[in-house]
Amino acid sequence: MKKIICKVEYDTENAELVKKNTSGSFGDPAGYEETLYKTGSGKYFLYVNGGEQSPYTKEDIKRLSSEKAQEWLNK
Secondary structure, three states, rough: EEEEEEEEEEEOOEEEEEEEEEEEEOOOOOOOOEEEEEEOOOOOOEEEEEEEEEEEOOEEEEEOOOOHHHHHHOO
């Protein structure tokens, strides 16, 4: 997935996968996945996707600061 945020392109195909968390199983309406990526220039972003009853009802990319990425890794 690609998304441009504040004139910066975030692309799951060209970034380094850092860590992936899943909740629930495939087909679970409350299930979701969160995947942390790091771009070649050192920017972090979270790819999210989930079922209709999850916190992420649609596929999206959210940019994260280095501090927020570290917090996410430590949760």
